[in-house]
Amino acid sequence: MTEAVLETKKNAAMKLAGLARREANGEPDWLLDLRGKALDQFQVKGLPDRKVEAWRDTDLGRLKAMDFQSSTRESDFGGVERLEDLRFASLDCPRLVFVNGRFSTELSSDADSLGGVTLGGIAKQADANGSVRAHLGELSKWQDNAFDALNLAMFEDGALIEVQGGIEVEKPIHVVFVNLSNGQNGPFVVNPRVLVVAGESSKVSIIESHLGSGEGSYFSNAVTEIVTGDNATVDHYKVQLELESAVHISSLGSVQERDSNLRTTVITLGGGLVRNEINSVFAGEGGWSELNGLYLVDEDHHVDNFTRIGHEKAHCDSREMYRGILADSARAVFRGRIVVSEGAQQTDSKQTNNNLLLSDRALVNTKPQLEIYADDVKCTHGATVGQLDDDAVFYLQTRGISKEDARVMLIYAFAGEVVNRVGVERLREELDSHLLKWLPRCV
């Protein structure tokens, strides 16, 4: 079927679908069926262009220009030492490692070591695990979003994290997606996938790292789905440090049951063209959701954060804080939609997006969007785009601090509003050292 379509419509989307085609590997029928539908959907939709409202400020030219080569992807990482060299790869906690989309048993922790937690590759669990069947593809928007559809049709493997009811997982669980490019094996496509199912009153922290290694270009198309059960707490971090010639598009779908708490933190440090989409829905009353984001963008890179919070039930609170630092001729887009449904009374929602421009050539498009259909709600939003405060720089200088150090100190403090909310100490430390390495180049 794929080949027939390729002959008729030779656009980038078709090419992507054709090249990333995976083998069935004895998957259950329901999954094959789902993949088939997703592939059809992807081929019908094709890649979005800027005429689509949600993509108005992000051009996919860089992706469309990639001349994808068939799957000569390297998956041998050459040992654990090389992994340890990557920033954010070692955070002193159990980890699942995927190299170019393939699960690596050698680099991953022993999956059986955590009580009450099912940890492993989605592909292997698809048949036996009820949660995979119940939730896979349910939260992502594959019917609307071509990239979600592409991932569902093509993902090779992914991480399943299932926490049983009442279990509090002590250490964070780290899912590492290493994209290894040797300059000759590309451009290639990977479709990383994560499914988190947190049972009633459970508690878990999850770090998802997307890390590039080597040189060359590739396209990483990631999808994460999180089910936060009744009264459960999920703290999710996505750290993205892809190679600068890479395109990274991600989508996170979340559903929160009654009285649940979810915090997502999206940290964008790499990639040439980046889009992070979040669709988070309150499906029960009494939920709390915190969406934090930090993006550091330089050179001519482009980062787009698109979030949608669906307040579908009453008595839920959401707090969203995204902060961006832009240097050189970087571009960033922020779209924050908050939709409060008719019955969602007593909604309390607050959104802020602050941007710091370090160069005259940097550009930000920021747009909060509130849609409110209930009449007893509290919703506020605010966006700022500014430069460093010259008075503050001068003040620090008069105390003996050099202008460069003063600027670093102020930018660091600006980022700190997000970094200080990171609840995993090792991750915060890694972020700090990355920031302190990145910042001086930009002042």
Add this chain to the structure above:
Amino acid sequence: MLEIRNLHVSAEGKEILRGIDLKVNPGEVHSIMGPNGSGKSTLAHVLSGREGYEITAGEVDFKGQDLLDMKPEERAREGVFLAFQYPVEIPGVNNTYFLRAALNAIRRHRGEEELDAMEFLRLARSKAKLLKMDQSLLSRPVNEGFSGGEKKRNEIFQMSILEPTLGILDETDSGLDIDALKIVSEGVNALRSPERAFVIVTHYQRLLEYIVPDFVHVLDRGRIVKSGDKTLALELEKRGYSWLREEAGEAQPVA
């Protein structure tokens, strides 16, 4: 220590300082007074290196060096300290962290060993106590959410930690109630020494009851029109500024 010769300064094409001459020796306290718009704050800003001013003539010598040729941070490291009229709020930068970075930058410059976090905290706590400053202000972001009095006290606190050789106080007393004024003055007086000098810019004679100056200079329309000892301040308190212009043979009153 500080010698200002024939200093002319313009901002946005308008001449603000029109030939200032001032010599400050170690151990001396000089007070600069004058009506609004006379150029007092401009003088303080120019000495600390603020951008936005054009030096059209004159020179400033500080301990044998050309002060005007130095960056603000170099001036600070050489021992110049400006207490701001309007201290800047710096969100997200912790007061203690900032001040330790500042002190260590100055100590490095002097070839002294840097203080570690514990040593610094001990120093900061003792100085804060001296200024009756709430210890909680130490861990808050610099000046953020501080009251007017707390901000001014924080300036003097910083000065007591950084121990400059020349302290320039730009209307530090403005807006302070009498209790806060006394505390701030005690902080300054505790720093007075034969090696250290102060230039105190003020609008009100009241401050000089607590920090007794050796010299008082009256600045008017960009020039020092009269200098004297502390009795000049008392005379200004009694008679205002207009008599100085009358004395100089000018009829128009001062706004």
